Amino acid sequence: MATPSTQPASATAPATLKVPRHIGLIMDGNGRWAKSRSLPRAAGHKAGVENLRRIIRACVELGIQHLTIYAFSTENWARPVDEVKGLLFLLDQVLDNELQELHREGVQIRHIGRVDGLADSTRRKLESAVAMTQNNTRLVLNVGFNYGGRAEIVNAIKQMLADGVTSDEVSEELIDRYLYTAGQPDPDLIIRTAGELRVSNFLLWQGAYSEYYAADVYWPDFDKNELLKALEHFNSRERRFGKTSEQLV
Numbered sequence: 001m002a003t004p005s006t007q008p009a010s011a012t013a014p015a016t017l018k019v020p021r022h023i024g025l026i027m028d029g030n031g032r033w034a035k036s037r038s039l040p041r042a043a044g045h046k047a048g049v050e051n052l053r054r055i056i057r058a059c060v061e062l063g064i065q066h067l068t069i070y071a072f073s074t075e076n077w078a079r080p081v082d083e084v085k086g087l088l089f090l091l092d093q094v095l096d097n098e099l100q101e102l103h104r105e106g107v108q109i110r111h112i113g114r115v116d117g118l119a120d121s122t123r124r125k126l127e128s129a130v131a132m133t134q135n136n137t138r139l140v141l142n143v144g145f146n147y148g149g150r151a152e153i154v155n156a157i158k159q160m161l162a163d164g165v166t167s168d169e170v171s172e173e174l175i176d177r178y179l180y181t182a183g184q185p186d187p188d189l190i191i192r193t194a195g196e197l198r199v200s201n202f203l204l205w206q207g208a209y210s211e212y213y214a215a216d217v218y219w220p221d222f223d224k225n226e227l228l229k230a231l232e233h234f235n236s237r238e239r240r241f242g243k244t245s246e247q248l249v
Contacts, residue, residue: 029194029218106138149204
């Protein structure tokens with residue numbers, strides 16, 4: 001996984017900057033951000049949600065077409081009960097308070113993950129958000145809530161079996177069509193904050209040839225300037241997809 005560039009980045013993207021079509025975000029470090037300020041973990045998650053609003057706006061401004069965020073993993077249910085309740089409450093609040101603005105910004109919301117464990121009211125809000133924004137085209141926002149890469153692949157296999165797919169019919173292209181992100185390009189760049197160097201069960205299939213970038217700041221401090229640093233690093237990479245440099249010429 002790449003480490004951040006030491007070169008400063010302007011808050012305005014250079015005209016020559018190539019923008020990825022699809023970015024994945026592992027938003028890590030909310031709890032540690034709060035602890036460093038002697039605040040409860042819930043305050044860190046709240047600050048993380050507020051920062052997400054700013055980053056979504058930055059992605060819209062930069063012309064990024066797809067953004068997949070890792071909001072709550074299938075493993076996060078094992079966290080302390082009060083923290084899980086707080087995260088579920090924040091999802092409710094985001095759906096209540098941010099939906100109209102996201103809709104006006106032309107953001108299309110998609111949920112990737114399972115709905116198990118969500119209250120009926122939350123599930124209905126999520127379904128309503130997806131339906132309301134389905135025709136928006138400026139940015140597709142995949143919200144990974146109760147999401148896990150392994151669970152996604154298991155779900156795809158089960159659906160294929162239920163549809164009577166035979167072994168001879170199985171191909172990478174067919175599996176793509178059974179994933180939560182069906183019809184979308186694979187992420188060009190996956191960013192993880194808080195300096196962590198783990199994939200953490202995020203977009204395991206789709207990220208096979210993604211570039212990875214580790215930002216050495218907690219998620220609430222990952223601003224547009226940090227995003228541009230990640231994009232500058234992405235632009236410095238040679239994406240070979242298994243080929244040699246000579247073959248790309």
